[in-house]
Amino acid sequence: MHPSIRRRLFLQLSVVAAILSLAFFLVLRSVAERAAEGTQDDILAASATAIADSLRSENAAVTLDLPYSALSMLGTVSEDRVFYRVAVDGRTLTGYNDLPDPPRLGRPGEAAFHTHDYRGEEVRMVAVTRRVGSLNNTAQAVITVAQTRQGLAAISQRITATATAVGTGFFLLATALSLFAAGSALRPIDRLTGAVTRRGPKDLRPVTAKAPTELVPLVDALNSFMARLRASLLRTEDFIAEAAHRVRTPLATVRAQAEVTHRKLNKPEHKQAIREMIRAIDESSRSAGQMLDHAMVTFRTDSLAREDVELRQLVTETCDRLSPTAGLKDIALQRDLPPDDLHMKADKILLQAALLNILDNAIKYSPEDSDITVSLTREDALTLSVADQGRGFADMDLDRLMNRYERGANVHDVVGSGLGLTIAQDVARAHGGTLSIATNDGGSGACVSLILPL
């Protein structure tokens, strides 16, 4: 099975959401961290500038009063350690003597930043250069201010936590939305599926449910397919009816003519020939009927009708219909029916065909002047049994008998198509039941039962 569209859609949207969330997280973090670093750099630069501004020349020497704010401002944001150094012409004027020189200096007035390890910790350093002194006696002062980055690390941690939370939230929201989007995108398909599956077995009308543009070709194809199917089914139905008519009617005519001829003939060998002919015609008629029944059963089981059927009446009608045939062999059709009506939902034509074929078989294999009993019982299931006094099924494989065109081993003297029991079984299966066949106790006669669930 191919993966479902819903899942594919959802997975793809989720992957997109995940990528976007990750990108969002990275951008948010990098922007915020750069902003935090920028803040530290700004304060460092302001501090160094404040120190530079306080430089002055006194008695031809450079001196300064370290401004209180220059260092205190560094303590406002975090509790980081602070180091500074003021060097004039390379000699430390004040501050931390061992604070390293900046690797490069910016132009005067410009702050140069770099990161360095100092006293076992990473520090962010700024260096500002300033020329001090009178015109003919200037010196270059380099002011270096450094601060550890623990506050920055803490901020970075907070930012990462926030960015993670926001990114995760974004992802979850986007995933939920993509789930919703996948569902909403597939709703027309569900609707269409519902519209098609809800139809009855014989409903081959075109699908009229509103379909989105993308599904219109599919619906059109489906409708065209159903139209062809309907036409084909109608043709088949017509063909079956037509064929039954076209085969039976001429055969009946031929048989009638043969009987007339039989009566007119005197020579026994001629009479014998004609009898053979009549027998063959009967067999052909029966076989054609059975084949058509079989085709009809196959056709109808695909679209089983479930109508209200009264079984006592059905049994009575069918027996009445076969009474003349049975009468020819002096066979009595005994009916063992319950006193009350028995209703069930079933396809009446199919049930009738099944019973007709079972009875027909029973008549065919019964000896002259015998009884056939049709009984109808209702216990856990409905059982419609036909018991005869014929030769039974001997001891052959009973399952195989129900295969198409399969005939008993002991019936070579009787003409038959081998379709009767197959038809009965198909009908039983179409109704969710089974066909049970057995040889009567004592080896005389067979019992065929149609067992249908209630």
Added chain:
Amino acid sequence: MRLAYLAALITWMPLAAPAFEVEEQLRYSAPDERSVLRVISTADRAAFEPIIEAFQRSSPSVTVEYTITGTTDLMQAIGTDGAVFDLAISSAMDLQTKLANDGFARSYAGADLDGLPEWASWRDQVFAFTQEPAVLVISTADFPPGSAPQTRDDLIAILRADPERFRGRVGTYDIRRSGFGYLMATQDSRNSGAFWRLMEVMGRLETKLYCCSGAMIQDVAEGELALAYNVLGSYARAQAAQIDGFEIVEFDDFVNVMLRTALIPSTAQNEVDARRFIDFLIAFRNRPDLVDASGLPAISTNALQTNSALRPIRFGPGLLVFLDQLRRSNFLRNWESSVVQN
């Protein structure tokens, strides 16, 4: 209550004499000694003994070696000499800040700072446990009740109005010798322009310079001095319980509040007990009995709310400014030219 084992207290001398100057060394032996906590401190024995005893009651297996020294010597011991101590307790918060800033302190991130004001600790390295204001001490003989100056401007006006009465009878710290005096003077100069005017006026009145609060309070109480400026309030209050003749004035414009702090030096060998002692000191404010016994005012946000003039000195790199060599020499030069005019 004094535990019996403290009778074993002896004056204890180390084998090697350190380069920094030691005022007194004490050993509080635990009867069941399992570890030794070496404390270097600027607080004198009378103030700190009750605290050590109380600590030993909660940690009876810790012997405490208590070395008393000055603020500058403590700085030298930890910052320069690399002397081995587990705990450094000092009233010079600027020097303590510098020790922490320069990497001579260990972090104690697990300290229970709950309820401790945010300004009372720094970097998880410096922990304050007292707040001690700098006050004006006046002689009751010279200032009848109700005539005490309430602001620095008041004081300047009073001194200017009657120079003959105050000549030679005004005292303050010699900030060249006293770390506390220097810290208070620099904070004064930062807070108010009145400070330099006051120094000028005091200089003209031939102000006497002192090393310590005790002597100043003594002289005021005896009537030798009419007033002493920037006296350590906790000492003044402790003295007030014993001697008469002086009164303590907290100014209305602002009162600098110094914080006594503890830190774990990077040379510490017994960090576990040092941390325990820091926790004990942080909880000091919840022990009124110890506050009374030691005479050290505990951290209290209530006091700050009652008197809005109280300004605890803030930790941070700002405290390094007046420790700058150039800034310090310039400040002292200015101070000398104002106060030491002769």
